[in-house]
Amino acid sequence: MLSEKERAELERWVAGAVSRRLAERARIVLACVDGASNVEVAGVCGVTVTTARKWRGRFADLRMAGLADESRPGRRMAELVLTESERAELTRWARRAKTAQFLALRAKIVLRCAEGATNLQVAEDLGIGQDTVSRWRARFIEDRLDGLADEQRVGRPPSILLDRVEDIVVATLESTPGRDTHWSRASMAQRTGLSKSTIGRIWKKFDLKPHLQDSFKLSTDPQFVDKVVDVVGLYHNPPERAVVLCVDEKSQIQALDRSQAVLPMMPGMPERRTHDYLRHGITSLFAAFNIADGTVISALHRRHRAIEFRKFLITIDKAVPAELDVHLVCDNYATHKTEEVQKWLARHPRFHVHFTPTGSSWMNQVERWFGLLTDKLIRRGVHTSVQALERDIRAWIETWNENPRPFTWAKTADEILNSLADYLEKIAPPNTQKR
DSSP, X not given: OOOHHHHHHHHHXXXXXXXXHHHHHHHHHXXXXXXXXXXXXXXXXXXXXXXXXXXXHHHHXXXXXXXXXXXXXXXXXXXXXXXXXXXHHHHHHHHOTTSOHHHHHHHHHHHHHHTTOOHHHHHHHHTOOHHHHHHHHHHHHHHGGGGGSOXXXXXXXXSSOHHHHHHHHHHHHHOOSTTSSSOOHHHXXXXXXXXXXXXXXHXXXXXXXXXXXXXXXXXXXTTHHHHHHHHHHHHHSOOTTEEEEEEEEEEEEEEEEESSOOBOOBTTBOOBOOSOEEEEEEEEEEEEEETTTOOEEEEEESSOSHHHHHHHHHHHHHHSOTTSEEEEEEOOOGGGSOHHHHHHHHHOTTEEEEEOOTTOGGGOHHHHHHXXXXXXXXXXXXXXXXXXXXXXXHHHHHHHHHSOOOOOOOOOHHHHHHHHHHHHHHHSOGGGSOO
């Protein structure tokens, strides 16, 4: 039997307030309280009958305290205490973008251990092995900060000293070769007098890739936090008696025909097509992705204006049962906010619009669905007319709706905002970090 307080606490554990091990034990106890046998509990919770019997008995004898881990026999683990200077240095290593990843990981291990976490908890939090945590905890206790550096390996001493390696890394990160935009192995080898293969090994060790460039977009929306919380909350906790639709347009889809026939794939040879093509017009796809079941409401129009968007809203209104509210997740495109659209929404109070932050279209799930459509149909498609393109798009969407697959939004709003805050702290100049 459970008291109300015990049941509430166990349900909180199951919801994720504690580690996975304690959550599993809480599920076992709750299943036992419902009258299930040990065999039934083992099947429901995915554990062995012995495990179910163990935690049922422990809870019956000691109540909530019986679910905690017992202290293990043997030598007591040495306590890890940090000085203020050590904590500041470890925090800098863990957060500084230019820190080698292996050193940043070791700093995170020590910081978590200093907070009182066990080796197992640290291993689970950081996704590493328990032996790794134990090794760097012991190394730090014995040699403090120096213990986190790699030990000198046996064999021939390195021909390149660490200060020279540091000079190469710093030059790669903080300078450019003359008027070039980035370093190459050849240009860095010419600067340092080392071989290109040596430069490559140093860059590989520190995970430096000057030849690569990625893109990013940070939203400048003053309501960024509020909109993230609103949209992500809608994904995780959709309202009752309502349907949530992610709405957007894939505009200017081109009907492209290759100048020569596509050569089919053969053993040892990929499919090949000419680099040039013939354009036969464009069309625009309006789509509403249902986050609950993955079905798609769609419409094709030759133009992309507020008039077409209002027509698509009418299509959605006819497709969704009248007794359900409609929550639309849209981006900040101008056609979504025109006076004509606003008047239509005012006449249909069951429609509620939720805007994603400016420059954050990745939050709209229909964008991921557009990616699937592009990869599986449009990018390699060959169409001699707009009508043929539209027929193929409609057929592909019909096939999708026969076996729809919803996406699972995993990140919470807090995780997104914390991740962004950590990134901004890493890239902020030193004189602005406190601000």
